[in-house]
Amino acid sequence: MSEGIHASAAPAPVGAYPHARRVGNLLFLSGIGPRDPASNAIPGNDYFADGRVRGYDIQAQTRAVFANVRAVLEASGARWEDLVDVTVYLTDMSRDFAAYNHIWAEFFPDPARAPCRTTLGITALPTPIAIELKCVAALSEDA
Known part of the structure; x- marks a missing residue:
């Protein structure tokens, strides 16, 4: 099995795991969220004075998580075009699905060339984020 891959341009994992691992011509990415790689801030989050999240911008978080996935892919x-399967976790499916789906279509304008996708509504993620992606990419043998 290959060594874990660390992407310096992506936010640090929140646990003891690599950003990705290559096995044969498949690349498995750990869950990737929208945290800013430099500051660890969460784009689009608005906080109360006591640190609780008052609200968030799913569009800002979706764009940020896509950028972080791209950084791990490149590392x-x-x-981006190598993605073949994406599992998306949303903490508020009814509120956020339409906006996230609209941005997905911007990044994958041709559904026939887009990766397969599963979107799940969940109650929480380990940090105060509203979206996380779990991805698989297929690489050429010489990559």
Whole structure:
């Protein structure tokens, strides 16, 4: 099995796991969220004075998580177009699905060339984020 891959341009994992691991021509990404790689801030979050989240911008978080996935792909020798399967976790499916789905269509305008996708509504993620992606990419043998 290959060594874990660390992407310096992506936010640090929140646990003891790599950003990605390559096995054969498949690249498995750990869950990737929208945290800013430099500051660890969460784009679009608005906080009360006591630190609780007052609200968030799912569009800002979706764009940020896509940028972080791209950073991990590039650090792994892969491209955005190499994605073949994406599992999306949303903490508020009824509120956020339409906006996230609209941005998905911007990044994957041709459904026939887009990766397969599963979207799940969940109650929480380990940090105060509203979206996380779990991805698999297929690489060429010489990548």
